[in-house]
Amino acid sequence: MAFRVIEGGLAARSPAFAGTTGDAPPTQEDVLREAERRIRAIGYDRWRNREAVTGIPAPREIKYLAMQIGYVAEAIGKLADIPADFHSDVYWPA
DSSP: OOOOOOSOOSSSOOGGGGGGSTTOOOOHHHHHHHHHHHHHHTTHHHHHHHHHHHOOOOOHHHHHHHHHHHHHHHHHHTSSSOOTTTTSTTTSOO
């Protein structure tokens, strides 16, 4: 049985967290990249494209979750001090 790392790992950080390493505080762009990563993970683009092409609406749950992720990204990005662990699941909807 062979194992393969799909994304990330302990040796290399994901590009989504590129701006959060070292002494630099996280920026609004870092938060937006994390939101985009989470929206891609739920497959929102695929559902939105299917809706545009076929007219079959995307599931309400997917649309609602994408809207929630966008709201959280906007709220975290407006904070004066963005938490260093903003990418933690504690801040984002499941």
